[in-house]
Amino acid sequence: MNRASISQNRTMDRRSFLRLSSAVVASTATRGSDNPTLDEAWYETSRRFAALRMGRIAYVDRGSGSRVALFLHGFPLNSFQWRGALERLSPYRRCIAPDLMGMGYSEISEDQELTPTAQVGMIASLLDSLKVSQVDVIANDAGGIIAQLLTAAYPERVRTLLLSNCDVDTNNPPSLFHPAVALAKRGLFAERYLMPQVKNKELARSVRGIGAQFTYPELLADSTIDMYFDPLVSSPTRMRQVDRFTDALGDNVLVPMREKLSRWKKPARMVWAMQDNFFGAEWADWLDKTLTGSRGVRRLEGANLFFPEEMPDVIAQEAHSLWTAKR
Numbered sequence: 381m382n383r384a385s386i387s388q389n390r391t392m393d394r395r396s397f398l399r400l401s402s403a404v405v406a407s408t409a410t411r412g413s414d415n416p417t418l419d420e421a422w423y424e425t426s427r428r429f430a431a432l433r434m435g436r437i438a439y440v441d442r443g444s445g446s447r448v449a450l451f452l453h454g455f456p457l458n459s460f461q462w463r464g465a466l467e468r469l470s471p472y473r474r475c476i477a478p479d480l481m482g483m484g485y486s487e488i489s490e491d492q493e494l495t496p497t498a499q500v501g502m503i504a505s506l507l508d509s510l511k512v513s514q515v516d517v518i519a520n521d522a523g524g525i526i527a528q529l530l531t532a533a534y535p536e537r538v539r540t541l542l543l544s545n546c547d548v549d550t551n552n553p554p555s556l557f558h559p560a561v562a563l564a565k566r567g568l569f570a571e572r573y574l575m576p577q578v579k580n581k582e583l584a585r586s587v588r589g590i591g592a593q594f595t596y597p598e599l600l601a602d603s604t605i606d607m608y609f610d611p612l613v614s615s616p617t618r619m620r621q622v623d624r625f626t627d628a629l630g631d632n633v634l635v636p637m638r639e640k641l642s643r644w645k646k647p648a649r650m651v652w653a654m655q656d657n658f659f660g661a662e663w664a665d666w667l668d669k670t671l672t673g674s675r676g677v678r679r680l681e682g683a684n685l686f687f688p689e690e691m692p693d694v695i696a697q698e699a700h701s702l703w704t705a706k707r
Contacts, residue, residue: 458484
């Protein structure tokens, strides 16, 4: 590509970013597109599977180009969480969003290890299978654990890191998650927490269900709840895997990563929901101080844990700013 072409591409990229930024300024807390094209039907027909040694890993892949963004979802969600961000960011990156093992639509054997470390191994294998050498990582909640471990284990593979509310250092797991781990150890988390919400969507939207982690729980559609929970309770095997996944989140795996994370010097940015009770803003500040390439913390007043699904414009703006900032 000649210099004129490069200059033209950069100009187009700046113009695209200005349009994106203007949209976000107009509505920094949008609740998603008024007319989203990446809906349940798109997600069902676009889902792909990678045949890895761990099993058939479900993922969606949108956009094109040599630069790739990797989206890591929260618990107990799946890659459907990122549909709004994929819609907005796929013009700038090839966007890949997998379902973690034991979550979503990934199909694995009953005895497959489901620890965060095993999840990192799966992600590395998935990227290898897709011939992707380096990624811009965007993560939320439990996906943030995987993102930090991936950065520590494969620092050369992570180009940038955009983290929203997630486990950090000694807050892994947060104390409010301990009851879920206790239920899972008894093999009862899927049965007593997920199954009732599948049967009663109003319960799911309430403070006693997953709605407690959303900013606008009243906007959670029945079909969205089904998209997240139906595969997790589809069989006794899947329910046992959910319990094992939840149990594995009870072990602290991040404290040993402090030094490795501090040695990673590439660009990072934190976007933190201030209404979230699991992951306080002090942990965003911890990441800001520890990640030497940090570009700071953006605080979202009134937003809750799973805001990346509800406020995709915020994720799009922050990701694009991080990707285009001068190194």
